[in-house]
Amino acid sequence: MFSEQAAPTAQGLLAPPSAEPSTFARAPVSTYTDCTEPFRLGQRSFSRQYAHIYATRLIQMRPLLEERAQHKWGSGIAMRKLCELQAGEKCCVVGTLFKSMQLQPSILREISEEHNLLPQPPRTKYIHQSDELILEDELQRIKLEGTIDVQKLVTGTILAIYGSEKDNGKFLVEDHCFADLPRQLPMRGPSTNHFVLLVSGLGLGSGSGESLLSMQLLVDVVTGQLGAEGEQSSAAQITRVILAGNLLSQSTQSRDTINKAKYLTKKTQAASVEAVKMLDEILLQLCTSVPVDVMPGEFDPTNYTLPQQPLHRCMLPLASTYSTLQLVTNPYQAEIDGVRFLGTSGQNISDIFKYSSMDDYMEILEWTLCVGHISPTAPDTLGCFPFYKSDPFIFTDCPHVYFCGNAPLFSSKLLKGRDGQQVLLVTVPDFSATQTACLINLCDLSCQPVSFSGFSADEDEGDMEIGH
């Protein structure tokens, strides 16, 4: 889409200077609504137990699941609670899934002195053949067997199972179903081409300069400095840039300073200080030209638990003077030009990746949408705030664009739901590794990757082919 518009005047700048260089006005955002209210935490009190979040999750999702179950298996099926189960009776039960995993890191085992165990080294996947699924509802729990994919599912999922209880006290599952896509409001997108650029994983402060030129090229394309006139006019139609997390690189974490003696670390500056300064300059360049939404990520200086609160404006003194800079939460939800966006910086997806057999980020992204919950593994294996009134990660309505940041690869898919919902699923790749960003066209919900590159000494003709 970008290139076709620009092609006619592609070589226009290979010419002597012309009298009047053209300037394009940035396409204005007609409507923008920030819907991150449920993710913003006011006073945070961690004195509550996490059981409440599971309780409210089940309470909120039970009606949805009962409806789906009746839709799938007929309205005549018996809906039972675990305490009402009778052996041999075919019924449907709604509950929370718990996967008991042998390899799951357990803090109790780590500090247990009698075992004299070393802490478990981090692995990419913690699944094991011996994992078991257990269904819990408000009062009881029961082990599950049968036609249910133990490896794929993760703890915290709310689902409805159909089957019967066996004599050995386990539940034999014949079928199961999830909450599926929620209702979707119709999309009132723009009539002309308006683009939103999604970038994640800038990874500043990493000490390696490979992606720095690519980042500069990205900023230059968006601000209209790079490219011939056709490209610049297309870039003027980019109405928003969303930075989906991991603005700072993992190497700015400086975790080892916690273990070092104070006298060694006293005069040293945290690595994140320089990185944030660089971020401020980049954001300033972007903010003078386009509205930017900055989401925090796993390695950014904000709280660790989900939902991550916005970065503080005092860290970005240069850029925060512009009203085009928006510091938002992770997960982020907004309505841009009539198109509902919902996305995270990727921690939810990567956590499910660790505890499930699913390998493809796109597959996991789609799965979370079908399950009806952004991050079912929170708070079990992913840090989360102890909500008790309501679980804000449950999908209340279906977004039009659902994305996750810091994926290993770019992928996009247009998902069609049963009730006519249309969702564009996008996995935004990690920019510091792939130098690729995503361009979404709000008019027709299409997505295109944009990749940037410089050249290096060891590149030859062959390498160009491989690309990112």
Add this chain to the structure above:
Amino acid sequence: MQCFLCVFILQVTYKWLSYTLGVHVNQAKQMLYDYVERKRKESSGAQLHVTYLVAGNLVQNGYICHKVAVVREDKLEAMKSKLATIASVHVYSIQKALLKDSGPLYNTDYDIIKTNLQNCSKFSAIHCAAAVPRTLAEVSQAHTSAQIDSQTPNDMQVASVPVTNGQVPSTAKQASQQPKGIMGMFAAKSSSKSQDTHKETKPESKETIGVSTASSKPPAKGNTMSNFFGKAAMNKLKASSESEQAKEEREVTKPSVPAAEPKLLPTTTVEKPGKKTEPVKIQKKDRKRAKRVDLSDNEEEKEAENLKKKRRRIKQPQSDSSDNEADGPASSISQEDRAPTPSPEPPPKAGLEPASTEVKASTGGKKRKRRRVLKSKTSLDDEGCMVTEKVFESESCTDSEEEFTKAKPASLHRQSTAPVKKDPKEDRRGPKKGAATASKANKQVSIMGFFQKK
């Protein structure tokens, strides 16, 4: 254009050229191209290496990817052939030496951007109407709301708002605060009392630094402020000029003071002499001595209690209005040694120093060097309470005592009526001491005094 390349650099990027010449980026790109063409036609022998920017569509991993790449001239055609559709081609940079990798290009761009951070979109091809810097009023509003929401931790942040902001928000607040009047002052004072306590400890050290000159004394204890009021109560003044100076002083010397502080200052300016003013912060009170025309004892006391701020040398204002008014300004000012505003302090201020003026009169042109010594003075209140004050006394080199009333009352002891009552006491003490010192002026302390005590 030629000179840029020949004279000093090894490379020119389009962005660098655009900023340096102040031209639109597209023009810069065209200029580079033009230069290359001409130079090559001349074939003057100087080898120019050019890098190009190529952008276009490329099929990658099943997606149509829009690729933007900087390539060397020798790879240009290869790249163009790879792209299905070419969106743009233009000159990115020219350099004298062949570049092995694109690192130096980034460095050049980075440098030029850094020096032009504030107007980095000036020469770009896209202008965004929405990208307007927030006005300082909005920024400070955001800051104060953040301050109110969360307590002390935010004070640091607000305090570190650039000093330039200190000026503007104060004026903005002036406008909004002015209508409030005296009651506003009282209300504001009670609300910011808590802030006071937080900030007092922190800025304490900064105050000493801020006080540029004279104060050799450690940060003054709060009582000096209360003395202030006593003096202030007496003085007619040029309140406005006073406050302005005070404000400037404050902002110069106390960059750490949160922006909320100046709020009260403007209100007092409006108040004019003759009205009761109830400044919240001690520093303000310092400066606004002149305003305290009718400052009652009650107010003084309250303020004294609130003031834990160290005020550098402030003359003890504990004199009755009538006395103070008569005093000459110049004496108090010079004795004050107020760093920021030595001379311009208006006459009214002087009225605050009855004792000091008397002293001045007595010492006239003696010009002795004086040291400041911290001493405790115990005295009886009118209510019968013992009040102990630490007072800076100025002693001349020859040990004669001249009392400078820079009292910092122990705030606990300070009763409402104390200051006023003390004034006459101080007065009495002043002249008494003066006499005593005069008599002792030439006596040396002998060692026999040590034995005689028994």
